[in-house]
Amino acid sequence: FYLFPNIAGMCRDLGAIAAHRKLPPALRERSSPATLVQMFLLWSHHVATMDRRSFGRLGSEGQHYLRLSIATALADLQTGLQRIRAAAQDHDGFQKFIKDGQHLC
Numbered sequence: 001f002y003l004f005p006n007i008a009g010m011c012r013d014l015g016a017i018a019a020h021r022k023l024p025p026a027l028r029e030r031s032s033p034a035t036l037v038q039m040f041l042l043w044s045h046h047v048a049t050m051d052r053r054s055f056g057r058l059g060s061e062g063q064h065y066l067r068l069s070i071a072t073a074l075a076d077l078q079t080g081l082q083r084i085r086a087a088a089q090d091h092d093g094f095q096k097f098i099k100d101g102q103h104l105c
Contacts, residue, residue, distance in 0.1 A: 001071055004052075008064040011037055014094040027104060034064045036104065037087075040094055041066075043103040045087040047080050 011017050016033035023031065034051035041047040052065040070077060087093070098104070 001069065003068045003070055004065050005068065006064060007034060007037060007066055010088045011064045013088065014040075014091060015098075016040075016094070019094075019098045023104070031104065032064070034066060036098070038066060039103050040097045041084065041087050044090070044093055044097055045083045047083045047087070 011033040014037065016036045019036055020028060020031065020033045032051060032053045035053055038049050038051040038054075041049055050067040052063040052067075054067075068080075
């Protein structure tokens, strides 16, 4: 029903770990690098996911996972995965998303 892919490499490659470290303390406390990727996927690539931190803070420090529901049509899953693949390579888009700061968390 759900997949929990480790997106540590994606977080690192997009610059989400570095971007998270630079956030103001209050915003950094309420988020994680995976949260930044989650919001980037939603607002820039139109893919809804959940980050590990959304299920509780305990034990989430340093955890770079997303929750993906697979309870949908195969064609929808393929579209979602294509969008995630495109997002993973969209370094400029991620940097713009962070710079704009509108939908960070």
